Amino acid sequence: QKEVEQNSGPLSVPEGAIASLNCTYSDRGSQSFFWYRQYSGKSPELIMSIYSNGDKEDGRFTAQLNKASQYVSLLIRDSQPSDSATYLCAVILSGGSYIPTFGRGTSLIVHP
């Protein structure tokens, strides 16, 4: 069983819509969660980190964490074509190491 699961997509949304990206994880003791964006041919860059249950907002991005249900989501409001990329979910599993486990990523396409 993969420890961090994401739907590979592609998820296609029209410009201006809300894009919702989901990630589930298997380790109930996980404490740290991250969303990275990776443009084609580029390296991942951090969008947001979240550590507590609930919502965390940063501009057009909102991360949502529900530890009881073991999922973390990323919402992108007013999606733009420049948001088209692969979004990687990463989770620091319990056990004391700083090594995040990455999901395979969800490809997002925002069409004009």
Place this chain on the structure above:
Amino acid sequence: GAGVSQSPSNKVTEKGKDVELRCDPISGHTALYWYRQSLGQGLEFLIYFQGNSAPDKSGLPSDRFSAERTGGSVSTLTIQRTQQEDSAVYLCASSDARTGSGETQYFGPGTRLLVL
């Protein structure tokens, strides 16, 4: 430097040759990570350094792969007797484990390795 740097940016080699990939982390970052990403795939963890020691080498795919880090800074990933399946982008990341957001990783631009 302002960010993580890696060299070379691209490397083409012949099957059976050895290659060395270099990573220069953000100054002061104590943790350094190597990942591999094949075309269209997710990130595959290879090895993690805390300072100069490697507490977790579990991701190295075979004994042809080795890595070292000296002076708590620069790291070198060596692949001996390269095979075609080693072709991938090799990504390095660093983080500052001393801060509250110490798990946040900052990635370098990667080295694109092609084994012919």
